[in-house]
Amino acid sequence: MLRRLYAFFFVSIFFVNKVFAQNIIVGVHYSPPWSYVNNNGEIVGIEKEIIEGAFEKRGYNVEFKIYGYSRLIKEITDKKVDFASPIAVNIPNILPVDHYLPFHDVAMTLKSRDLKVDNVSDLKGKAVVAYQKASYVLGDEYRNVVESNTELYKEIHGRENQIQMLFRGRTDIVVGEERILVYLSEKLYGPGKVSIHPIFQKTNYGGAAWSESLVNDFNRGLEVLKNSGEYQEMLDKHRSIEQ
Incomplete structure (x- = not known):
């Protein structure tokens, strides 16, 4: 009982x-x-x-x-x-x-183009696409570079769209979180096609x-x-x- x-x-x-x-x-x-x-x-x-x-x-x-x-x-x-x-x-x-969330924003390029992107200043003069609000998130140096690149810089919704722009030659560089970019680029186009440039500090969110x-x-x-x-x-x- x-x-x-x-x-x-x-x-x-x-x-x-x-x-x-x-x-x-x-x-x-x-x-x-x-x-x-x-x-x-x-x-x-x-x-x-x-x-x-x-x-x-x-x-x-x-x-x-x-x-x-x-x-x-x-x-x-x-x-x-x-x-x-x-x-x-x-x-x-x-x-x-x-x-x-251990995030690491990076720059991603096509390996076939062999672009030199060793620091944020190397983004000058290049077509760059990034996630929404990136210019507010990634600091003053990045903001100054992309503001000087106004005609070449876009912040758009949709990571797949960003990666498709890269592979179709509509942008030189995609800026975003490393794991996201690599995951989607390999899912859409297969492994070994991109280069990752760690030009930003790792950040926890x-x-x-x-x-x-x-x-x-x-x-x-x-x-x-x-x-x-x-x-x-x-x-x-x-x-x-x-x-």
């Missing part, structure tokens, strides 16, 4: 927690393999798994939405999502969480929310993921296909 009471108690607690778990909406940036939509229409990827895992450790039910970067920033600024990731631009009064309690809960959940080894497993499981 006592065992049945204990079993009933724990089952009841489980269902109560499920019923009263807080539902939140998380916006992520379309950037495979970090966050993207698979062939079944599901949002998947490293970033998505980390965020979901951290919040689930704290009892949240998470609904994901995926956007281009400018739209993502607008959604969180207008408070239409509860949490957005990654946040690499300044949004007044928003609360950042601990970092969990995180997400942000307006709610202090949500930020604190995420940070606690992320700490659990890291201490258990699950966080590193998530990073390792979805390596770009060149690895």
